Amino acid sequence: MIELKPLKESRMAHCISVAKLCYDFAIAHNYDPMKAYLCGIFHDIAREIPSKTAIALAKERGIPVGKEEEAEPLLLHGALAAAVMKENYHIDDEEMLHAVSAHTVGDETMGILDRIVFLADKTEPRRSYEGVDALREMGFVDLDGAFYTALSNEIAYCEARGYAVHPKTVALKNILDQERRK
Numbered sequence: 513m514i515e516l517k518p519l520k521e522s523r524m525a526h527c528i529s530v531a532k533l534c535y536d537f538a539i540a541h542n543y544d545p546m547k548a549y550l551c552g553i554f555h556d557i558a559r560e561i562p563s564k565t566a567i568a569l570a571k572e573r574g575i576p577v578g579k580e581e582e583a584e585p586l587l588l589h590g591a592l593a594a595a596v597m598k599e600n601y602h603i604d605d606e607e608m609l610h611a612v613s614a615h616t617v618g619d620e621t622m623g624i625l626d627r628i629v630f631l632a633d634k635t636e637p638r639r640s641y642e643g644v645d646a647l648r649e650m651g652f653v654d655l656d657g658a659f660y661t662a663l664s665n666e667i668a669y670c671e672a673r674g675y676a677v678h679p680k681t682v683a684l685k686n687i688l689d690q691e692r693r694k
Contacts, residue, residue, distance in 0.1 A: 552629060
């Protein structure tokens with residue numbers, strides 16, 4: 513079991529907002545809204561674990577800790593949130609665990625639930641950046657297009673600030689680029 517401190521009020525409000533948007537996106541795309549809602553609730557449950565603790569917890573659980581995670585342990589919060597779901601709450605649904613785990617950096621196998629959680633996290637109504645409202649609305653009619661745009665925006669954001677982009681994120685973007693060229 514992973515011991516957690518209660519989330520800050522603002523983080524909890526974010527999780528609730530993401531969960532509600534996950535629910536709505538799921539309904540719009542004929543997916544199980546309760547699974548999506550629960551993923552939204554849990555997606556950031558490990559976000560406030562201190563860096564050294566996060567690395568130790570990940571290593572104890574066999575979660576890969578590469579140079580990117582060593583440099584930025586916050587990248588582990590999705591995988592650790594999935595571990596909390598499994599260990600603390602006995603949620604064994606692999607699709608849900610993957611969606612929560614992958615919401616941080618993504619991976620090459622992201623399906624509908626993964627995309628819903630990722631997009632909801634980036635576009636929940638408490639977010640405020642240019643184009644967020646249009647991107648959120650796009651998510652209701654074109655999940656794949658909105659997901660691609662959100663992923664592209666995330667990469668551009670990181671690059672503009674001099675942050676390294678995780679290799680998994682780059683690999684996912686390359687696959688999506690290839691699919692879009694077909």
